Amino acid sequence: MSRTEKYLGSGVVFPLLLLLAWDLSVRFGLLDARLWASPEAVAATAREQLGDGSLLTALGASLRRDALGLLGGSLIGLILGGALGTVRLIDELLSPLLNGLKHIALFTWIPLMSIWLGNGETAKVTFIALAVFLPVMLNTYEGVRSVDPRFLEVARILKLSRLQTLRKVVLPAAAPSIATGLHLALIYGWLATIGAEYLFAVAPGIGSSIMEGREQFRMDLVLLGMAIIGGVGFLLNTAARRLQAHVLRWQDPN
């Protein structure tokens, strides 16, 4: 099978057929146009929102929040996971607590967070950071702890200092696991961004424009928001996968 055939065969054709079915159903009145905006209406709204800049403003605001939360949450996750994985005492002190905390569902933090941090940007970014922090920390911890002890023996034979061993042996050995954590963080971060926009006070953002669409009973706005969230998620995921494959190219391809 050629590359093109494969793309056509699996990925693109079925969604296009669905789109067509949706369009025809609205056109011929099989679906209520108030509940199901037509693809045309969604496209028109997209054009309009692109034209007046509101779409890019909303997307920019969401991505900015996502990036800040990702940065903060990942950084804390990396540092804490690394410390837990390398320093026995910290592991013994903190691991039971963190293992308990991870069972508290993310969304149950919202009442506390809105009381402590208000409903503005700080609360949103903190919420995203919290969603991101756990997978990064757990995977970093796992990666650092499961470094092959035989590699550590080689480091001793080569007289590497603690810092050199950490930088040249432990981190690269843990890199696949850390990358998995960061990849999950990217996915959770984007989900949490939309969640935060639903749950905290309204401010520009893709999640907020969906809420707006619901309140105004404008399904075109809701569907446009959904399409953009999906598209952004897809792009982030693809970029992460490519980057991961490049950074970890020393690994066995299987």
Next chain:
Amino acid sequence: MTELGTLDIRNVKKRFKVAGEAFAAIDDLSLTVEPGEFLSLVGPSGCGKSTLLRLVSGLDGDYGGEILLGGKRVSGTSLRRGLIFQEPRLFPWLNVEGNIALALENATLSAEQKRASIAEHVSLVGLRGFEKAYPRQLSGGMAQRAAIARGLVNRPALLLLDEPFGALDALTRTHMQRELEHIWKTEGITMVLVTHDVDEAIYLGDRVVVMAPRPGRISKIVDVGIGRPRDRASPAFTWLKAEVLEALGETHAS
């Protein structure tokens, strides 16, 4: 750095705890290895030959007696004492060059000298053209050559080899033995080789130390005294082989 010293092992005892019970891995073992000598250690599993090598390398401590190199007590690992393991233990995220370079991390050489030394050792083990290859792209024999280059690049006074060719096929193994002999001659390093292979022990060793288990001790030392390169089919070789095998047989019977 290649200032040689006598390796003096005096009354060494090493105990391990297995299931709460102490057992003697090595009991009162004394052995002197002259500078520039090639010494082979053979013996059945559990005779303490690898344990002895790890003690001399400084990877393991906490033993009775004394291990001296050039009159100085061995403590911790040192770049003057190299160790080659049975598996190459190359770092999969570094290519051949990078793996060898990591051994020079703490060497007092300029970047230019390091590059030259790496290139020189790559050729010494016959890996020219494979500098940029990652470990997963190398055959078992090539990976072990890279490991040997990494072990030699610091010009240790003493190179310890723990069954380095044990995992290779017979043909590659014979070839690697010839190359190791060549390296030993050109570099003038003291080498101690642990092996299961009596042929290999006699082919390479100036002396062959036969060890016995429970507790680990020396049962016989055989002087090889045949000129190099050695012919495995010669009567003298065959006769020595019989002598070593007999000594090994006695250790089994006891």
